Amino acid sequence: MEHLHDRRAPTRIADIARDTGTPRSTMYELVNTLVEARWLELRDGDGTVYFGPAMHYYGSDYLDSVDLIRKARVEVAHIAELVGETAQFCTLDGDKYLVVLNEPGRRMFRISSEIGIKVPIPWTASGRLLVDHMDADEIRRFIPSEDFTLPDGRRIAEDEFLEDMHRARTQGYVRTTALVDRFTTCLAAPVRDPAGRCIATICFVVPADTTEEAQQVMIDTLKASAERLSPGR
Amino acid sequence: MEHLHDRRAPTRIADIARDTGTPRSTMYELVNTLVEARWLELRDGDGTVYFGPAMHYYGSDYLDSVDLIRKARVEVAHIAELVGETAQFCTLDGDKYLVVLNEPGRRMFRISSEIGIKVPIPWTASGRLLVDHMDADEIRRFIPSEDFTLPDGRRIAEDEFLEDMHRARTQGYVRTTALVDRFTTCLAAPVRDPAGRCIATICFVVPADTTEEAQQVMIDTLKASAERLSPGR
DNA sequence: ACCGTTTGTCCGAAATATCGGACGTCGGTC
DNA sequence: GACCGACGTCCGATATTTCGGACAAACGGT
Structure with missing residues (x-):
């Protein structure tokens, strides 16, 4: 998540893995889990991921609180x-x-x-x-x-x-x-x-x-x- | 996180554990980890936690994207x-x-x-x-x-x-x-x-x-x- | 059509997190 | 002052996740 926030752009899973030093297979599992929970979202059909709607809901809760x-x-x-x-x-x-x-x-x-x-x-x-x-x-x-x-x-x-x-x-x-x-x-x-x-x-x-x-x-x-x-x- | 979103209010750790059926010790470790990452935030000094600033940043990235x-x-x-x-x-x-x-x-x-x-x-x-x-x-x-x-x-x-x-x-x-x-x-x-x-x-x-x-x-x-x-x- | 690269999945071994219970502390109540 | 319940931490056994490599499929350039 931090990496995506720093890049500020939808990013391919393999790139996230490479740039954060995480094994590729781990990153795939992790991203898939987070996509299911809508913390992340697959974009464009080009295999990139970025933040999903759940982050907006939680963020709004923070602002209101x-x-x-x-x-x-x-x-x-x-x-x-x-x-x-x-x-x-x-x-x-x-x-x-x-x-x-x-x-x-x-x-x-x-x-x-x-x-x-x-x-x-x-x-x-x-x-x-x-x-x-x-x-x-x-x-x-x-x-x-x-x-x-x-x-x-x-x-x-x-x-x-x-x-x-x-x-x-x-x-x-x-x-x-x-x-x-x-x-x-x-x-x-x-x-x-x-x-x-x-x-x-x-x-x-x-x-x-x-x-x-x-x-x-x-x-x-x-x-x-x-x-x-x-x-x- | 989902539980906090549903309750829409700062919640005590023990309550989250009880209401989600998670062991108390696990919830303490989990919450502490997330507080360090600023996904959650301790509130009021009364031992309640709620969403932290990181959620706002990620949520903003989602909206902009x-x-x-x-x-x-x-x-x-x-x-x-x-x-x-x-x-x-x-x-x-x-x-x-x-x-x-x-x-x-x-x-x-x-x-x-x-x-x-x-x-x-x-x-x-x-x-x-x-x-x-x-x-x-x-x-x-x-x-x-x-x-x-x-x-x-x-x-x-x-x-x-x-x-x-x-x-x-x-x-x-x-x-x-x-x-x-x-x-x-x-x-x-x-x-x-x-x-x-x-x-x-x-x-x-x-x-x-x-x-x-x-x-x-x-x-x-x-x-x-x-x-x-x-x-x- | 070929070959090198990238993508996504699968696997068992190793590392890590979870679990449940025990334990000390703190505040209130009687 | 003794009791009670809630809070927060710690610990070893157990369950889950991560890791790294292997593999097939898809892609791109020549």
Whole structure:
């Protein structure tokens, strides 16, 4: 299952066996068992398998069972529809950033969601909010050093990151441009627990050439949503 | 996992063991393994377990991988936001009706979704569309006789069902009131394949006292969405 | 038509998980 | 303070699954 999630594509059984180092005969038995239970599904008739409907049912049960996520679903759907851009709800998972909810905007430009994919904290706007309760030392210990290197090889200076973080805390939102992707801007606002600690973020992913006025509207929208999601406020 | 899905609530390990007839020690080992993999999650500190985040990630991958469902997500989110009522996307699973997508409306009146729960076809509005390619004989063979009995004991006459079905086909939508629940009206429109066969439905679940004008707007909305979802049209 | 590769199934030996019971701990009740 | 039931862990015997190799069928390129 993990392998399929990483590949994010229907995969042939023999390939799964080879790439995970599992004996072929074992993988065939395993997959057949899981297909019967509808955890997996045979696709296309070309012998590939991928996740089946049972995963969706169980996943929905999970979403409904977590209070904050259930509320966030409503907010994310609402603001994505309102603004027409891709909206997300994100948290930390260990020392990585994680997209929990993704609602694509009307713009059809990125189909694949990144739900469940872990990303280095410094690569993201939300990351600057999610660690803003730590001081410089704690952050250095918490975020692996290599995570400050972007996919294109550029390196984010540590004090630049800390500066972003402090500005974000005073402004109540954060904006980053051309971090992971040259043409994308991210806008994020913090969801905070009663102690003021950022436990999640809600954000927009928009083209970098979006007008400043439009971005201001989005920032206000995000702040309002984030406030509604912050427990005990 | 199936047991948790049926119960739809965090459950204590010992209860799962008892109710599924599994030895207690086995269930403890099993649950601990799955908790480590984040397929399950310990809740509340009261020793209950329920689905974990991994199920959500895998479920999202499934939704993204099925073309019709991916498109339906956009439609359902859109019309739920537009109208402010609960919208759903449904299909058949064997001889049962199944909610695949559920987007709650602004009305907060039913929190729990029914995603992945199977329901007898005659209990639903959509059911009258999903079998409308069959003749009376085929339907009699396809739908178990006991499924024509509603939860409150009333029985739906077979020719009444057939009549509903034919009316639905000519009108392009179906409306049912007080079927499963005395105060609820369902409005549904068919998603059809190029051969004209109903492969899914998109529907609203609204209070029975919703005005006729509002319902007409919803019906038009549903028909437009269903048309957009119908492949090869 | 040929041959090398991939696919899916089958088998017995070896590795692993399950089972059922025993046991210590924890909270409530009388 | 003694008793009771529920929780969680541990253990050896037993049942199940995995493994690796063998094999036939299907496929693709020359």
